Amino acid sequence: xxxxxxxxxxxxxxxxxxxxxxxxxxxxxxxxxxxxxxxxxxxxxxxxxxxxxxxxxxxxxxxxxxxxxxxxxxxxxxxxxxxxxxxxxxxxxxxxxxxxxxxxxxxxxxxxxxxxxxxxxxxxxxxxxxxxxxxxxxxxxxxxxxxxxxxxxxxxxxxxxxxxxxxxxxxxxxxxxxxxxxxxxxxxxxxxxxxxxxxxxxxxxxxxxxxxxxxxxxxxxxxxxxxxxxxxxxxxxxxxxxxxxxxxxxxxxxxxxxxxxxxxxxxxxxxxxxxxxxxxxxxxxxxxxxxxxxxxxxxxxxxxxxxxxxxxxxxxxxxxxxxxxx
Amino acid sequence: xxxxxxxxxxxxxxxxxxxxxxxxxxxxxxxxxxxxxxxxxxxxxxxxxxxxxxxxxxxxxxxxxxxxxxxxxxxxxxxxxxxxxxxxxxxxxxxxxxxxxxxxxxxxxxxxxxxxxxxxxxxxxxxxxxxxxxxxxxxxxxxxxxxxxxxxxxxxxxxxxxxxxxxxxxxxxxxxxxxxxxxxxxxxxxxxxxxxxxxxxxxxxxxxxxxxxxxxxxxxxxxxxxxxxxxxxxxxxxxxxxxxxxxxxxxxxxxxxxxxxxxxxxxxxxxxxxxxxxxxxxxxxxxxxxxxxxxxxxxxxxxxxxx
Numbered sequence: 001x002x003x004x005x006x007x008x009x010x011x012x013x014x015x016x017x018x019x020x021x022x023x024x025x026x027x028x029x030x031x032x033x034x035x036x037x038x039x040x041x042x043x044x045x046x047x048x049x050x051x052x053x054x055x056x057x058x059x060x061x062x063x064x065x066x067x068x069x070x071x072x073x074x075x076x077x078x079x080x081x082x083x084x085x086x087x088x089x090x091x092x093x094x095x096x097x098x099x100x101x102x103x104x105x106x107x108x109x110x111x112x113x114x115x116x117x118x119x120x121x122x123x124x125x126x127x128x129x130x131x132x133x134x135x136x137x138x139x140x141x142x143x144x145x146x147x148x149x150x151x152x153x154x155x156x157x158x159x160x161x162x163x164x165x166x167x168x169x170x171x172x173x174x175x176x177x178x179x180x181x182x183x184x185x186x187x188x189x190x191x192x193x194x195x196x197x198x199x200x201x202x203x204x205x206x207x208x209x210x211x212x213x214x215x216x217x218x219x220x221x222x223x224x225x226x227x228x229x230x231x232x233x234x235x236x237x238x239x240x241x242x243x244x245x246x247x248x249x250x251x252x253x254x255x256x257x258x259x260x261x262x263x264x265x266x267x268x269x270x271x272x273x274x275x276x277x278x279x280x281x282x283x284x285x286x287x288x289x290x291x292x293x294x295x296x297x298x299x300x301x302x303x304x305x306x307x308x309x310x311x312x313x314x315x316x317x318x319x320x321x322x323x324x325x326x
Numbered sequence: 327x328x329x330x331x332x333x334x335x336x337x338x339x340x341x342x343x344x345x346x347x348x349x350x351x352x353x354x355x356x357x358x359x360x361x362x363x364x365x366x367x368x369x370x371x372x373x374x375x376x377x378x379x380x381x382x383x384x385x386x387x388x389x390x391x392x393x394x395x396x397x398x399x400x401x402x403x404x405x406x407x408x409x410x411x412x413x414x415x416x417x418x419x420x421x422x423x424x425x426x427x428x429x430x431x432x433x434x435x436x437x438x439x440x441x442x443x444x445x446x447x448x449x450x451x452x453x454x455x456x457x458x459x460x461x462x463x464x465x466x467x468x469x470x471x472x473x474x475x476x477x478x479x480x481x482x483x484x485x486x487x488x489x490x491x492x493x494x495x496x497x498x499x500x501x502x503x504x505x506x507x508x509x510x511x512x513x514x515x516x517x518x519x520x521x522x523x524x525x526x527x528x529x530x531x532x533x534x535x536x537x538x539x540x541x542x543x544x545x546x547x548x549x550x551x552x553x554x555x556x557x558x559x560x561x562x563x564x565x566x567x568x569x570x571x572x573x574x575x576x577x578x579x580x581x582x583x584x585x586x587x588x589x590x591x592x593x594x595x596x597x598x599x600x601x602x603x604x605x606x607x608x609x610x611x612x613x614x615x616x617x618x619x620x621x622x623x624x625x626x627x628x629x630x631x632x633x
Contacts, residue, residue: 057420110617113624118620121556129614253427295435302432304428
C-alpha cells in the first residue's frame with residue numbers, strides 16, 4: 001500500500017479524498033466558512049454508515065433496505081438520555097451500539113431465514129416498524145422529533161461541543177470502521193461471507209453454517225451503524241423519525257452503489273459524490289435554467305437511473321476501467 | 327361495545343384491505359412473472375389519483391374522471407416499462423430497487439412540477455356522498471361500501487383473467503418458467519409489457535378510489551407501498567390468492583388495532599400505561615404480524631406452486 005510507484009488511479013483518488021477530508025478543518029479556518037465543516041462532518045458520518053452497509057450488501061450480498069433504521073436507533077440513544085438530562089457519552093455510545101446490535105440480532109434472525117426479494121422487503125418493513133414506533137411515542141416528540149440540547153460529554157477527555165473536535169472524532173471513527181471492515185473481509189470469516197454471496201449451498205456442503213456467519217455479519221454492521229447514528233445525533237442536535245424513513249435507506253444504498261459495491265473505499269467515494277450532488281446540483285441547475293433548482297430531485301432521480309443502467313461498478317469501477325484502457 | 331363504531335371500523339378495515347389488494351396484486355404479478363421488484367409501484371397509485379383529479383375537474387364528473395384516468399395510467403405504465411424497466415429484467419434485484427427508487431424521485435418531482443406542491447381535492451358526486459342505514463341503527467358511508475364493491479369485482483375479474491383466459495394461462499406459465507414459454511413461441515416481451523401495464527392500472531385504480539377520501543397529494547404512494555410489500559410477503563410473493571387474503575388480514579388488523587388496542591390493553595394494565603403503549607404497538611402491529619408469520623412460514627401463507 002505504501003509503495004507509491006505501484007499505485008494506480010484508484011489508490012490515488014482514494015488517498016486524495018482522505019487527505020482532503022483530513023485537511024477540511026484547516027481549509028475551513030482559512031476560508032472562514034463554517035458551512036463546509038458541516039457538510040464534511042455529515043459526509044464522514046454517512047460514509048461510516050455506508051461502509052457498514054457495504055459490508056453486508058457489497059461483500060455479503062444481503063441487500064438490506066432498512067439500514068437507516070440503525071442510524072435512527074443510534075441517534076435516539078443519544079437523544080433520549082439527553083432529554084432525561086443524562087449527558088455521559090460513555091453511556092450514550094454503548095447504548096447506541098447495544099441497542100442497534102440487539103435490534104439487528106432480533107430482526108436478522110427473522111430476515112435471514114429468507115432470501116432475495118423477501119430479504120429486501122422484510123428489512124425495509126422492520127425499519128419502517130421502528131419509524132412508526134418512534135412516530136407514535138409522543139414523550140420523545142413523536143412526529144415532530146427531538147431537540148438534543150447538549151452533545152455527549154466524555155468526562156473532560158475531549159470536548160465534543162467544539163465542531164473541529166467533533167469532526168476529527170468522526171473522521172477517526174470512519175478510518176477505524178474502514179480498517180475493521182478491511183480486517184473482517186480478509187479474514188476467514190469474511191471469506192465465508194463472500195463465499196455465501198457467490199454460492200451459499202456450496203459453502204453449506206463444505207460444512208459452514210452460513211446462517212450464523214451472515215447473522216454475525218449483520219449484527220456487526222448494525223452495531224457500527226448504530227455508533228454512526230450516535231455521532232449523527234450529536235452532530236445534528238435535532239433528530240426525528242424522518243431520518244430512518246425508507247427513502248433514507250435507499251439513499252444509503254445509492255451511496256454504496258455509486259461508489260462501487262464490495263470495494264473498501266467505494267462507499268466513501270459514493271457518499272462524497274452523493275453529498276456534492278445533493279449540495280451543488282440545485283445551484284448548477286439554477287445557472288442553466290433559472291428557478292429549476294427547486295426541482296433538482298428530478299435530475300437526481302434521472303442520474304440515479306443512468307448510474308444503475310450504464311455505470312456498472314460505480315465510481316471505483318469507472319476508475320479501474322480508465323486504468324485498464326491506458 | 328358501540329355497534330355503529332364497530333361496523334364503521336370493519337368497513338374502514340375492509341376498504342383499506344381492498345386498496346392494499348389492488349396494489350399488492352399488481353406488485354405480485356409483476357414480481358411473479360418478471361422477477362422484478364418495483365418500488366415505484368406507489369408512484370403509479372399517485373399518478374392515477376392525479377389524473378382522476380384533473381379529469382374530474384375538467385369534466386365535472388368523478389365517474390368520467392375515473393374511467394378516463396384508467397387508460398391514461400396504463401399509458402404511463404407502458405412508457406415506464408418501455409423506457410426504463412425493460413432494460414432491467416436481466417439485472418439483479420439491487421439494480422431493480424435502485425433504479426425504481428430513482429423513478430420515485432422522478433415521479434414525485436414531476437408531479438410537483440405539473441400540479442404544484444398542494445394536494446388536489448376530488449369532489450364526490452352527490453349520490454355517492456351519502457350514508458346508508460343497515461339494521462335500522464348502523465349508518466355507513468356509501469362511498470366506502472362502493473370502493474369495497476369495485477375492489478371485489480376487480481378481484482373476481484382478475485381471478486377470471488388469470489385462471490380462465492389464454493392471456494392468464496400465459497401469465498401463469500410465465501410465472502412458473504419464463505424461459506420455457508419464450509421457447510414455445512410466446513412473445514415474452516409483449517407479455518411483460520402487458521402485465522406491467524395491468525399492474526399500473528390496478529395501482530392507479532386504487533389511487534383514484536382513495537383520492538376523494540384523502541385527496542391526491544405528492545408522495546401519497548410512498549407510505550402505503552411499504553404496507554403493500556408487507557402484504558405480499560405475508561401472502562407469498564407471486565400469489566394473487568395470497569395477496570387477497572393477506573391484504574384483508576392486514577387491512578382489518580391495522581384498522582382494528584388502531585381503534586381497539588388501548589381498550590384491550592386496559593384489561594390487564596393501568597390506564598396510563600395502556601394509553602402510552604397502545605399507539606406505538608398498534609402502529610407496529612402489522613410488522614409484528616409479518617415477523618410472526620415469517621418465523622413459521624418463510625415463504626408466506628400461500629406460496630405459489632412450481633418454483
